Amino acid sequence: MGARTGQQFLDRLRQNPPNLYVDGARVEDPTTHPATRNVAHSLAGLYDLQHDPRYRDLLTFEEGGERHATAFLVPRTKDDLRKIGAAHRVRADYSLGTLGRAPDYMNANVMAAGMASAYFDQGEGQERHFGEHMRRYFEYVRANDLCLTHALTNPQVNRSKQASELPDPYIALGIVEETAAGVIVRGARMLATLPIADEILIFPSTVIKENGDRSRYAVGFGLPTDTPGLSFQCREPFDLGRDTEDHPLSSRFDEQDAFVIFDDVLIPWERVFLMYDMTLANQAYAKTDAVLHMAYQVVNQKISKTGAFLGVAQGIVDTVGSGQFQHVQGKVSEIIITLEIMKALEVAAVDGAQLNAYGVMTPARGPLDAARNYYPAIYPRLNEIIQLLGASGIIMMPSRADREGPLGHFIEKHLQATNATAEERLKLFRLAWDLTLSSFGARQNLYEKHFFGDPIRMSSALYEVYDKQPYVQRIRQFLDQPKPVVAD
Template sequence: MIRTGAEYKDSIRDGREVYVNGEKVADVPSHPMFKPLVDIRARIYDMAHDPATREVMTVTKDGEINAIGSALPYTQADWWAKRRATDAVLEDVGGIVTRVGDETVGEMWSLFDGQDVLAEIDPQFARNIETHIGKVLKTDPFHVSANTDPKGDRSKAPQDQDPDMLLHVVKETDAGIVVRGAKYETAAAYANQAFTKPTIANWGNDTLSDYAVGFICDLGSPGLKFICRTGFAGRAPTEDYPLSNRFDEVDTIVIFDDVLIPWENVLFYRHTRAAMFIRATLHRYSAFAFVQRNLKLADMMIGAALFNARQTGLDKQQAVQEKLSQLAVYREGINAHLTAAIALGERSPAGLMMPNQSLLYTGRVLACSQLHEMMHIARELCGGQICVTPDAASFRHPETKPWMDKYYTINDEWVADDRRKLLAFARDMLNSDYAGHRLTFQLFAQSPPFAHLAAVYRNFDWDGPLAFVKEAAGLSDRVMGEKTLTRGDSTVSKWFSMELERSGRKAAE
């Protein structure tokens, strides 16, 4: 059954070793660096029970109430329901949080689609993924995703340097596998479990590798250590930095110091073929919720910029209207990709409803590749005052308040305090340390830009343009040749091409 916020908070009081700012954290839920996001995640749990929001946040299946974000998608209606739930969360909390489960749990559905590949390696692995998807529905954990390793010298194979630079298996036991290494993961310090899997690695031509391992990790397991970056919360007053203090999702390097992973939690092991398949299909579902956050960020930039232009009357100028229109085009471009991805959804190999893969991945490239430009346009529209306005205390101090009121009040509608709040919001969204962190996070959170484009290359229907030009130019049938997929300057192997086809690239056919 769905949990309450209080039950979630109790679940992460499990004795885990968490470090931040050079100190060992005694209680994660109450620590000032983690409390804002822990409280938001607790609120998401409570929204499933709140009469005002429970209908949009839950789905009933076989007589049980489950969180809508974790439910497998079988129809277009399921995707519309997920989209409404994500919007409801972001609007309820008044900002953007990404690693809260609805995005990361979708990565497991890609494994659900790949059960035939996993079964060829070991039938138990295929059964394990089905079991864990059911477990997520039943127990409602806070589920995150672990991808990136420290990597070390990337010109060398993992075996040719410190082997722990990539997470790997060091021993098999009757109880499970023992793993060593490290992973970076946002929100791991205050989550329940993580789908842990290989990064994009160079295995060469190896068929088997101890680095090709994927599993569900209980984040309360012995041997785990969480070393977190310093958060933005508490650095400055919330009045001056309203986003930094409430929505900073703390990133963590998770140390696996000989951690036992029970066999029932192992999803694939040793076979590089399975690892490559998972990497190629990892975001076929989770990219939707990720891109949806960019849509909400576009709304935030438009709202802040438009308020700022209207309060000073600049919205009447054509140059300002053109820049606002650029933000609107960006916003509606993301909206169109998300909407079309649902409307033209594809049936997956396991019978799930996938968002249209080509439209989803091209939407992700649009959202991420243009974000920095849109932030700069929003900065221009908000004006230089977002970087020079004094802090909230200056608007209250008896000796400076009269001056702040004089120079920041525009009219009866826009008094000094409201204008200060708008400028503080815009500054934190566009100019602060938190803003720079968010920009980098959006660029790399699901994979680096080259991998975003590689996903487009694998999923775009190249045959359509080729066939059109063949007919329009009167070319012979032989020019179509034998279909091959290429990535960079190398041809993807025959089996990999087949797996991509089978995993849904042509599922609509």
């Protein structure tokens, strides 16, 4: 099949609906259910973009007589990486960067893991050819241009205990038993953004801490989201079916988040990638380099999102005529600096890219680690700047119905702007609201703090892996330098 159209995406979703639960009831058809239909159609738009003559060559590539989505391209050169990055940005632009888990994020994961399939042939279960399962899974996902969700963390029951010490050993997802057909798993995982996906990938989670080397919690597999026994409990929807002009983001891009329940789910052997081996599970993201290809999608997506913040901020400044004030210029400049830092980190990641052990051109870790630690820290400030610049304008926003109602002529007069009609001004301010302050915007704020992991542990991980010794050495050498001889 190769690169899908939007219609093909919607058809598959309708025919194989994930077991989603929203507001106490099962979602029979995510393409028509009020909580998911708009984002489903927005995702369809992303798939259609692949066939738009303006973007087709960037968003797809040809191999074996078929066109595939660029996120599946195995980069062999830095130019390949640049194409992948440009495609990530175009796709992110579609939602102003607010679709955090657009399909290319997980597709990059599957590409890297599939190419590093030999990694999964180590350790327990070698005779089951887990590496081949991983490679075939990549080929299957690419051939059908599938959309994946994923869930890495255990339920937040008691972080001071190991999963096996909780009141029930299957609060967290774990292996129950092996059968001739496959492996039975039970428990739950947090937190699958974009549950309206074709498949869920339970890639070995990061940092399992158990006594001994073998753990029932060390498991990796991929499954269709409509597998029996698998359910997704969604959070409260932010898309309330309201006017797109009034709610430009939440009415289109509420990607949903769910916790995932595995009620004795059978994973067929050909879908199992890893079992029991804690070390392999803990290192899977790093040693397959999947984390770097995903982080590369992220840095490109954040460039797109920061550009959207800049556009909104300057739009507000132009609208209210505040551009001559120095502090306003300073605030917009802060967004510019963030944008330029992220762009520079993207360039540095490609510049420092190297072929990895599996022949994949892999972006450099240092700049990507910097990006994924820096952005969660700066993001709240981007929000704050929009709110400081927009002030009461971001709350006094009559709706389209108000504009067309009995007070419409007053709205037109009093809410006009320096360079815009009331209608134009209100559209912009409503976007600012949805980006930073609505329930959709608040969730974006939370998402940016946590989507790549706990920021505290991410910075500790950076501290652990970063080679600081050359810098310490340099200081030692400097301190040991003899005083220069000064001629009398």
